[in-house]
Amino acid sequence: QNCDWISTLPDDILIEILSLMTISEAAMTGFLSTRWRHVWKKVDHLILDSYTFGMQELEKSRYHENPLLWNDVATKFVHKVNGLLHSRYGNKIKELIIRFPLTSAHASNLDHWIESAIVASTEKLFFDLDNKCCKEGCTICVKGMNAASEPYDFLLGLFFNGRAHSLDELTLFNCSIGTMPANMSGFSYLKSLLLARVSIVDETVSSIMSNCCALEIMVLQYCHLLVHLTASHARLQILVVQFCKSLVSICIRADNLESFAYMGYKIDIECERAQFLEMLHVYFVNKDDCPLDFISAFPQLPKLEFLVIQFPTCLQVYRVLQHASRFAGLTTVMLVLMKPWKEGISSVAYVLKSAPLIEYFGLHVSFTIFISTCCYATLIYLLSYISTTLAGLLQASSTYSVEHHMARGFNTCKALHYYNWWV
Numbered sequence: 441q442n443c444d445w446i447s448t449l450p451d452d453i454l455i456e457i458l459s460l461m462t463i464s465e466a467a468m469t470g471f472l473s474t475r476w477r478h479v480w481k482k483v484d485h486l487i488l489d490s491y492t493f494g495m496q497e498l499e500k501s502r503y504h505e506n507p508l509l510w511n512d513v514a515t516k517f518v519h520k521v522n523g524l525l526h527s528r529y530g531n532k533i534k535e536l537i538i539r540f541p542l543t544s545a546h547a548s549n550l551d552h553w554i555e556s557a558i559v560a561s562t563e564k565l566f567f568d569l570d571n572k573c574c575k576e577g578c579t580i581c582v583k584g585m586n587a588a589s590e591p592y593d594f595l596l597g598l599f600f601n602g603r604a605h606s607l608d609e610l611t612l613f614n615c616s617i618g619t620m621p622a623n624m625s626g627f628s629y630l631k632s633l634l635l636a637r638v639s640i641v642d643e644t645v646s647s648i649m650s651n652c653c654a655l656e657i658m659v660l661q662y663c664h665l666l667v668h669l670t671a672s673h674a675r676l677q678i679l680v681v682q683f684c685k686s687l688v689s690i691c692i693r694a695d696n697l698e699s700f701a702y703m704g705y706k707i708d709i710e711c712e713r714a715q716f717l718e719m720l721h722v723y724f725v726n727k728d729d730c731p732l733d734f735i736s737a738f739p740q741l742p743k744l745e746f747l748v749i750q751f752p753t754c755l756q757v758y759r760v761l762q763h764a765s766r767f768a769g770l771t772t773v774m775l776v777l778m779k780p781w782k783e784g785i786s787s788v789a790y791v792l793k794s795a796p797l798i799e800y801f802g803l804h805v806s807f808t809i810f811i812s813t814c815c816y817a818t819l820i821y822l823l824s825y826i827s828t829t830l831a832g833l834l835q836a837s838s839t840y841s842v843e844h845h846m847a848r849g850f851n852t853c854k855a856l857h858y859y860n861w862w863v
Contacts, residue, residue: 447475454479462492463524481528489539493520514542518549525556533560539568541614544590554598561606567594570614570637591639596648597621605629608654612638620647627652636661642668649673660684698743702734703750709737718743723750723776730755732763744769750776750804755787764794771795774802 446454458466458480466480490497495517517540536557542550550567557565569592592615599607600621609632616639630652640663649655655673659680660666666684672693681690682703689708692700697714701721706729717738722731731749735741747770767773773795775788792798 444473447473451479451482455482459483459485463487464492464494464520467524467527481531484532484534486524486533486535487537487539488521488524489537490517493517495520510541511545514540514546518542518546521553522549525553529556531560533557533562535564535566536560536562537564537566537568539566542569542592544592547592550592551595551598554595558598558604558607562604563606564609564611565607566609566611567615568611568613591615593618594638599627608632610634612636614638616640617644617648620644620651627655629654631655632657634659634661635663638663639665641665642670646670646672649676701748705729706733709734711738714738714741716743717741719746719748720744721748724752727753730759732759735763735766741766742769746770746772748774748776750778752778754779757787757790760787760790760794764790767791767794769797771797772800772802773798774804776804 454476458469463480463483463486466483469476469480470478493516495513521538533556536553538553550569554565594612594615594617596617605628607627608629610627610630611632611634614637617635620643627648628651631654633648633652633655634657636659645660645666649658649672652673654675656675657678658671658673658676659678659682660669661680661682661684663684664686666687668689668691669681669684669687670691670693671679672691674695676694676697678699679692679694679697680701681687682701684704687704687707689710690702692709692711692714695713696716698716699719699721700717701719702709703721703723704725706724706726720735720738720741722734724731724734729752731751732755744766747767773791775791788803792801
């Protein structure tokens, strides 16, 4: 009756149980008995953040308002991470996630954690050093910056001579990346790279891509030093560029590209070949720019099936007619309307008429709640127009669904879905 049945379970099952806890909670099981003393060290998915250690959320206050608080809490966090990584030294780490607003003042510790990840044959490395206390470009925080709060410089030199041969996914938030070292070969097996709010220049991005032989996914968000981006890679399948405000042009040389998403100001696009491009997502922030013009920058798109376009203003019919030939193979179309479209809603019907193979049409309306009457009127008008123009092709439905972040995984249902997004 007093038998400890749980402790008799195999290590694999115990590790699976412990992986459901935070790593600090799992570490406390080491005090139960000698049987449990080292089991928690074999948990190979580590999430290290304020919640894990039961600490105060630093992002709720700005650095310059209370630097002593920031330094004190950050120091405690660094000590806890150092102790944790030291206690489980020699054990494999499949995934290491660190979420905490650290800066260049903690560079030596961050370098050490990267070294530990390399030694532990980490497959997924996620560093979120972002201070989420305010919105992008907050002038208050910029004025309060000093040397101690500058972004951490992620050292590519740590990945020399193929040291990170196990790393296949790298995500970085709020840091900087300098020049590429000559003997850089540590990213040979990297498949996915996401850089958000990272200070990085065009040449470094090109160098990284040329050294990542297996790269399939590249995501760049709020990288404001990029001006003329060149995405050249034989195996690249997914490219996402979002809100890089200094960007002027993108040159795409990726013959196997399947999905491309762009959000930001209107820029120049050069693409030599796009024979495998299946999904295209475009959003321009200026109201006078038409996202459909973006399509004309691409050569023939024989595989294009999935089109997501966000309009800051009403789409005119003549714009649709200019690009109608590009819609022939579309099976899925999603339009995001930022303003009521009652006056020009007929252009949507022309989009559908130009896409005879369409199986799914999504209409997203993103209006504030006090003009929801206009939103409702727009939808009713669209439904009545489509029902007379494309009778029998689509069935009206108020069903709501959720799509994957890369807009994949939809079930083809031949239904018209609409969404309300309150922002």
